[in-house]
Amino acid sequence: MIAAERTLLVLLAAGQSRRFGDGDKLAVDFLGQPLALHVVTALAGVPFLQRVAIVSGTRIDFASHGYGEIVNPAPETGLSGSVRLGIAAAQALGASAVLIALADMPRVTAAHFRRLLDAADSVDAVIASSDGRHPSPPALFAAGCFDALLRAEGDEGGRALIRAGQHVVASPEELIDIDTPEDLEHLRALV
Template sequence: MITIENTALVLLAAGRSARYGDVGSKLDEEFLGKPLGVHVAVTLEDMPFLARAAVVDRCRIDYAAHGFEMIRNYEAAEGIASSVRRGVEFARRHDAAAVMFALADMPRVTVSHVYRMFDVANNPSHVVASSDGTQTKPPGIFGRDRFDFLMSLRGDQGARDLVRGGRHVVTSPAELIDVDTPEELEELRALVRPRARQAALTPVRE
């Protein structure tokens, strides 16, 4: 049985931001008054995961302040697989029944979506991915029986085939936006700006 309480959460925050430009880390860029890469950590920090870790490289965000063990990935240039392997090692260290991977550059993931994912994660062989109705995306849950496969990944090799054959939980495309370029960050700011302005203009009822 997979539950939030026996699952390790691993936040992947060690990307090289190659498509974003020479900024150090895109995760440090401002979004809604905070670093882009901190939003998902804040969203998920109160969920009762067994343990939580952030695999980091160059960003300056203090994920420990949000309850995450910070794992430095000195091989981040190798590709995302090196961060995935560190996440699986972390999950195994805590004897987790599953690992959930989330991306730090996806600031709009919600708690309700994550709970819906766990509703369909039932046994150690299950793989549960998010979907915008067209394609699968993170976050994703991998049961313990899939750990050996994840440890075999190298370079930028992902688990696409494994994910395609898994269970998919559909949510709004706007929730699964990830930011790879400055233009995408500007588009995201434009998307949320009207809502933020409306919230500021709405009177507070006492």
């Protein structure tokens, strides 16, 4: 187990949202609050070492919710650029791990994040989420993986590590990732 107190929470909120259309996807209303604030609210009680949001072009003020904000100046280079910024922050803090969450996954629970932390058993641990078929974020990367993540390019980010890592299963409804307006409508129909 890697303690939350030794883990940096990295919230990725710098995507370009091309498939969603115009506007700030993360600020779209879902159940009375911006989409991105659902994961922020869910994780508010987890005692992470620190929390950072990697941002670019969103109106959401993550700092007012206890997050340091790191601007990704080149989100067009893919997910790995945001991951590298988070890893650099983790190294600067001396974190034992990073737990990477996506701001467009509003149904993930604190209990699931705790299961990811509980499953980590080494300095090289990679613990990813899974719907029982496909591994995905949220994912935990222990410090032994930081150098590999710093070398990642494009949208690949930590995908190869996630595929090879341990997987903690959650319901598909909990792992819904909102990429399109249709995804959001599907989620609204569920609740």
